[in-house]
Every structure is written in structure tokens, then in C-alpha cells.
Amino acid sequence: MRYAAYVFDAYGTLFDVHSAVRRHAAQIGPDGQVLSEIWRAKQLEYSWVRSLMGSYADFWQLTEQALDFAFSKVPSADRSLRATLLDAYWRLDCYPEVPAVLRALKDSGARLAILSNGSPAMLEAAVASAALDQSLDAIFSVDSIRKFKTDPAVYDLVTSEWRLYPDAVSFQSSNRWDIAGATRFGFRTVWVNRAGQPDEYLDLPPQLILPSLDALPKG
Structure with a gap:
């Protein structure tokens, strides 16, 4: 889909x-x-x-x-x-598959963004260091509302700015608690379970569980 x-x-x-x-x-x-x-x-x-x-x-x-x-x-x-x-x-390594995955999604015509607890300066530095600038349409930081995930207002940053219904957004995170919050908000969620952790928050399941972003469906 x-x-x-x-x-x-x-x-x-x-x-x-x-x-x-x-x-x-x-x-x-x-x-x-x-x-x-x-x-x-x-x-x-x-x-x-x-x-x-x-x-x-x-x-x-x-x-x-x-x-x-x-x-x-x-x-x-x-x-x-x-x-x-x-x-x-400030210059963390991105995972090896990330640049190609983002490019493929961008080429499919979808809008791409980061939604993070990180401060704007932290995120901009990391994105620039990994040369991901051209693949992203926006960087949403919780700093603008001074609340951290999993507050619903964080996820609403995306839907309000881009005028989208939550179910039009595919949200990817390696943090299971983040996936729980995004699922409750109404996003379609993909848990990137890089560490092979057992599932939790069973009442708020992701739509998909993947070992890395490389397996993310790209349209």
C-alpha cells in the first residue's frame, strides 16, 4: 500500500x-x-x-x-x-541501508520526514553529516512544542503541518514505546526491531515488524 x-x-x-x-x-x-x-x-x-x-x-x-x-x-x-x-x-553514523531506502521512497513520490525528540541543531547536524538532506522534506523536532514522545501532540506535528489524516502516514521507529505511541495516535506503524527484542505493548501492535529498513515496502 x-x-x-x-x-x-x-x-x-x-x-x-x-x-x-x-x-x-x-x-x-x-x-x-x-x-x-x-x-x-x-x-x-x-x-x-x-x-x-x-x-x-x-x-x-x-x-x-x-x-x-x-x-x-x-x-x-x-x-x-x-x-x-x-x-x-553530532555526527552519528547512519545505518548502511538508510540512504538507498530514503532515495527509493523519495523517487516513489512520497513525502519524507524525521520526527524526533532531538533538538533542531542536533538533527540538522546528523542529517548533514550523513548526506540525507536531499531525501527529506522536513525535520520535525519536539522542541517546537516542548513535549517529548509519546505525547500525542508530537505525532500531531506531522498531520497538522502536512494536513494529513494519521492513517496516511507510515511511521518507522526502532523504539517499541515510540511505535506504541504512534499506533495509538493512528499512524500506520513499522517497528524496525534491529536488536531482536521481544514484543511489548501488545495492545498497541505495529502493522509490520522488520529487522531493518531495507525490508520496508517502497510503494
Whole structure:
């Protein structure tokens, strides 16, 4: 089935959030993977807690705070690499299949966008670094409404701006909680289960589960 728009989560879906640490693995040492996993987990946790409190802070602030916590939890990691890792986060690697998938969808005539918790500056830097600029029609950041996913107002950014019904949008995310929120909003959802995680939020199932974006139907 063809959709009017294909909208993608950014971090973990288009961009590999662990590539920042992996790029400097030799300097970080054997606990680099643990550091990266804690960094990501706390980054997301902080966004959820901020949402529940009604106390917004932009995603870059949360990214910095999460890394500081990760360093505290992993004392073997060299804290002097803090600035290096934060700089690398602005230029995360995209997954190998992403450029070709986006080009194919763009060639099919659909509109393409990112919808992310990331701040506008973070997203623009990542998109430019991965040379995805020409494939995207828009970058929607939660910063414009100061609310994080899974608030329904986040998903409404797309439908309001593009004057679409939710079921005209195919939404792709590697985060199952994000898929649950988008499904409840009414998007057609594709869970990109890169890590082979068990399903959850069974009352809000995705329409499709894929191991990567490479298998995404392209019209």
C-alpha cells in the first residue's frame, strides 16, 4: 500500500546511537559498550521523567546529563573523553541501508520526514553529516512544542503541518514505546526491531515488524 508520507524516528532508527562510543572504543577501554548502553538508557529515561513532570529541557541537555551519569556508573571510562564523545554524537553514523531506502521512497513520490525528540541543531547536524538532506522534506523536532514522545501532540506535528489524516502516514521507529505511541495516535506503524527484542505493548501492535529498513515496502 502506498502512503502519502513516510516519517522516521531519528536515533536508533536512521542513526546508530552507539556509533559515537564505538568510534573511540580503543580509548574508552573494555567497558565502552556498557557506557554507551547506560548513556542511551538514561537519555531516554530523562525525557520520560521530564515529560511526566511537565519540566521540559531540550534533548541536547539530556544527552549531556546522561553521559555524565554514564561516566559516574562506569569509572573505568576516561572522563576526559567527554567532549570527544559529545562531539561525535553530532555526527552519528547512519545505518548502511538508510540512504538507498530514503532515495527509493523519495523517487516513489512520497513525502519524507524525521520526527524526533532531538533538538533542531542536533538533527540538522546528523542529517548533514550523513548526506540525507536531499531525501527529506522536513525535520520535525519536539522542541517546537516542548513535549517529548509519546505525547500525542508530537505525532500531531506531522498531520497538522502536512494536513494529513494519521492513517496516511507510515511511521518507522526502532523504539517499541515510540511505535506504541504512534499506533495509538493512528499512524500506520513499522517497528524496525534491529536488536531482536521481544514484543511489548501488545495492545498497541505495529502493522509490520522488520529487522531493518531495507525490508520496508517502497510503494
